[in-house]
Amino acid sequence: MTPLIEVRDLHYHYDDGTQALEGVNFTLQAGETVALFGANGSGKTTFVLQLNGILRGEGSVTVCGLPVSKENLAAIRSKIGMVFQDADEQLFMPTVLEDVAFGPLNQGLDPEEAVAKAKVALEQAGLSHAANRAPYHLSAGEKRQVALAGVLAMQPEILVLDEPTTFLDPPAQRHLVDILRDLPQAKLIVTHNTRFAASLASRAVFFQKGKLVADGPVDEIVQRYDWTYSPLAADFRYSAQRRF
């Protein structure tokens, strides 16, 4: 079966010469949910921005059988829905409905069809009631839901979520997990939140200094790289005991 995403020997360096990605190989199959772990600056976000051609490195990136190249960008950006870390950057239209309809309009749909798709996507994201509200009147959790609706309206085959739990309180995180669980798309989740990742993904990859150094079950990766909060919590307890 052809993978939805296939990345071979991907290299990327920023204009200042910083090597951001080095020899990355990765595949994503249909229906899979994969968590991307790694320290800040390890190349996770840079990697996902290569998938829809926003950043272009050296190597081979194929999405749904299409190589990421200038002529395929429109098709690829319709197949990959990307939810960015800062929802405020994604919600730039005056009303929620207009924002969610932005993608379908760019796909060439007429306004009526775009509105119909936007309404369905808002319902999927659980935010139909906010269609006519201005984005700045929404809470952080609602903004994230609108951002998600904005990409769902384009009916992508793959969802990429960059730090989706940032600024969300625990109930909003749970709500987001419930929404994402019901979505049929393959998902790539860039996150530091291992519990959130474990509740959605079975597989994880680990980035270190621009290299993808491990690929396996979430629990195994978390254990291998000690990628949890528990040592930090233990350290806090120890400091507290010493002080008092």
Place this chain on the structure above:
Amino acid sequence: MHHVLLDRWSQGESPLHHRDPRAKIPVLALFLVALAITPVRDYLAIGVEAALLLTGILVSGLPFFGILLRAMAVLPFSVTFGLMSWIAGEPERAIALVAKSYLSTLAVLLIVGTTPLPRLLAGMEALGAPRLLVLVAQFLYRYLFVISEQAQHMRLAASCRQGPVDHHRPRFRAAAGALAVLFARSYLRAEGIHRAMMARAFTGRFLALDSLRFDFRDGLFLAGLTVFLGLVLTL
């Protein structure tokens, strides 16, 4: 979370709120022109124009004294120029200048306060305003809140580290530094917004949903007020 006053006012349900911006914008333009060309000594015409505005405020249901108070924002400027005219020996011109600038501001506030900005911008675009100008206004309006929120956070952070010394100079330097950081962050945010737009298949041309409806009541509103203002000027 911020609630801008004009934004809240514009969500009302009065007959004036329901008028299509393509009717309201030309009426506003006509009113401003009529007011500008009304002779300085024609107090009756200026009075009728003022009465028209006050009727509009009453019909709109906007807070009467609230809008009158906010229109006073123009007075520091117009009074300065009015004083110059007064000193130059033209007291009637000075009074007319202050009155006309105040009424003009009131008229703009009335239209902006009864039209949600997205609809106002859509109306401007439909009437031929350059797309780029409308887009800049739209983005400015959208991100003004985000940037002002960032500025408030930075101010709070600076206050927390201010310490007991209360000198103006360090404060001024901190504010200047914060302004520079805010500018740099705005630039980075603009890049982020552009990326998010590209990710949703943006091709460089904004495609908007047409949400405007111009019906016969809008036509009546436009025609009626055009005739009325014409009569005020000619009689």
